Amino acid sequence: MPSDSTTPELQPITEIAAKLGLTEADLVPYGRTKAKVRLNVLEKHPPKGKLILVSAITPTAAGEGKTTTTIGLGQGLAKLGQRVCLALREPSLGPCLGMKGGATGGGQSQVHPADEINLHFTGDFHAVTAANNLLSALLDNRIYHEGMSRIDPRRIQWRRVMDMNDRALRNIVLGLGGVLQGVPREGGFDITAASEIMAILCLAGNFGDLKKRLARILVAFTHNDEPVTADSLNATGAMTALLKDALMPNLVQSTEGVPAFIHGGPFANIAHGCNSVIATKMAMGLADWAVTEAGFGFDLGAEKFFDIKCVSAGLDTAAVVLVATCRALKMHGGAQKGELTSPDPERLAKGLVNLDRHVENIKRFREPPIVCLNRFDTDTDAEIQIVREHCENKLKVPFAVSDHFAKGGDGAVELARTVMEHAEKVPDPFHPLYDWAEDIPTKIWKVANGMYGAEKIEYSKKAERDLKSLEKWGYDNLPVCIAKTQSSLSDDPKLYGRPLGFTVTVREILLSAGAGFVIPVTGEIMRMPGLPKNPQAEHIDVVDGHIEGIK
Structure with a gap:
């Protein structure tokens, strides 16, 4: 891939708002290029547009470009003359200054002003x-x-x-x-x-x-x-x-001037991994297409998107875009970290089992899946053809290659057309994995078995005590928000591909009574990450008034 482009000439936020039918009276400006949108807009514009969810296969440590794909898809839809609005999460300073870097997309598919969004934003x-x-x-x-x-x-x-x-x-x-x-x-x-x-x-x-x-x-x-x-x-x-001002969603723009709400930032491996209900509904109310994302792989953020966010807020999707990359497929086929950018059709083909599982998972919710191959410049035509044939001939699902990083909306037109063709024409309600009224062990089993492929659940002594306490206090009718590694379908981050015959161990079960869910904790999940040996913060500086080093 080429390096990230320089910041484009941004339009005044009032012009971006006007694309959605908003006036200055609807905005609380935060400078020239970003603003909060007043909550009464929801009353005037109830949700009506089609909601498209973007998720991914089990990612590499670098991620597979889910946010970049979401932005690129929005720009592709705009290229086709569609009225579209994005709904994304806000970046956390921790990852931005740590190992992951910025979270505003990349190349020709970013949201701007990127440095302000990554650092402090609207507070x-x-x-x-x-x-x-x-x-x-x-x-x-x-x-x-x-x-x-x-x-x-x-x-x-x-x-x-x-x-x-x-x-x-x-x-x-x-x-x-x-x-x-x-x-x-x-x-x-x-x-x-x-x-x-x-x-x-x-x-x-x-x-x-x-x-x-x-x-x-x-x-x-x-x-x-x-x-x-x-x-x-x-x-x-x-x-x-x-939290009065924080409850209002933030409006910014993409590289090509597509309106984007950026609001809220829970992680998907320790929380529910979705942007705010208010921003999502507002995007649906103001545009014909609302494109949102759910963190990490489909088994994490997207499962919680459906079973927690959609159930509680009455939302539904018209289609799910599953992002895959050749490098992630090669990792799941046994390639080592230093080998992911080298041509390796054999390992790529072997890693397709991970893609298969995620497609099956989307269908468990009875939603139409669309596979998007996020193209990198190291991908070969032969590798891309293997994925295309697998999707079209074996999985029988729509497939599109997208080059939105290098080409912006023009590179995502194939994906946008595929989404428009295969999105539900008439709403067909999704089917959640479980009923909230079921007991907690049943709900955990349905997620662990149905999404991850686990054959058994084991509970520590503490988790068993937690279960009894939650039942005693009357919290057993809440949905489950399982904390799990993002690096594997299992709770073992070293099990790539499509693990079989494994056991998920629940160490403890936390309660988020206000949010309205319980958190079964599996594996070694840290709710306070640490910095890597060479954190990104060491490479950030201000030169001639401009922030540099946020990747």
């Missing part, structure tokens, strides 16, 4: 951080003033967050320094994207819903085993105030 992540840590402060303040008489400091569920990869803060002792400095206890930090408040922000339908969800956050237990909620700490009002 949504900071608002989530502040609301989360206000709740932590109010909790510790209550413990301090009430002493040990009521809240059990050994059973505090709520952790502080920051939008940075910092492994040293995963587990800490706080409250040291004497009688006036608080009550000593163990605690720790998660990354902001893993905060329950981020999930709440993305699932809330309006201010009233936001407030209800914040109120029911479970933060601790008393010595009498009674739950302590955010509402019982009188935290709900102030938290809502801190």
Whole structure:
């Protein structure tokens, strides 16, 4: 692939808004090229457009260009004269400054202004951080003033967050320094994207819903085993105030001037991996085609997109685009990291089993799959032909090659035409994997067996205790948001391809009562990532007033 292009000449955000039928009165400007959109727009423009979900096969560590493909598809649809709007997640500072780099697409398919979107943007992540840590402060303040008489400091569920990869803060002792400095206890930090408040922000339908969800956050237990909620700490009002502006979605533009909402940023391996319900519905209300994404492979973000986001918000898709790359297929066929860009039709063909599983998974929701090969300049015609024939002859699914990184919308026209041809003409409701009313072990089994291909589920002693507690407290009717590695269909990141006969081990089950789901944790999942040996932050600088080094 060629290197990323320079930032294009951006249109004023008022002109981008006008493409969607929005006026200046609908906007809260954040400079010339970005703005928040007022929530009353949803009342004037209810969802009506077709929703297209972009997901991917099990990715390599570098990712397979899912966001870039989403943007490219939007630009391709615009090239064909369609009214389209994108709905994407916001980048987290942690990965941007760590190993992954920026998350605004690439090449000729990006969202802009990229440096501002990657660094601070409109302050949504900071608002989530502040609301989360206000709740932590109010909790510790209550413990301090009430002493040990009521809240059990050994059973505090709520952790502080920051939008940075910092492994040293995963587990800490706080409250040291004497009688006036608080009550000593163990605690720790998660990354902001893993905060329950981020999930709440993305699932809330309006201010009233936001407030209800914040109120029911479970933060601790008393010595009498009674739950302590955010509402019982009188935290709900102030938290809502801190999130007032953050609840409004952010409007920006793609390289070719396609309108794009960027709002919310939960990770898919530790949360539900989708942008906000409000932004998605707004995109559907303002355009004929709304193109969104779900994080990592289909088995993670897309499963949660359907079973959590769509069920709770009443959304449905017209088609699912599954992004595949030759390099990922070769990895699943046994190629090593240094071999992924070398021609290897044999290993590529062997790795097609991973693609097969994800196509089957899409069909489990009774949604039409479309396979998109995100083309890299190291791909050979022979390799591409192998994937095309496999999709068209064996899987019997639509297939398109897309070169949107190098050519923008022009490179995605084939994909856009394929989507328009194969998207549902008449809405046909998707079929969730499970009913929320089923018990938690049944829901976990249906995801682990149906999506991952697991043959058995094992529970640790702690997970078994967690199950009994959730049933006791009446939370067993919530959906499951399984925390799992993104590197494999299994819970073992080293099992590539299509693993068979494996067991998924549930270590513990966390509760996000405000967001409205339980989190079965499998494998070694870190809710606070660490920085790599050579973090991207070491290569970022400001030269002549311009930020450089965000990839």
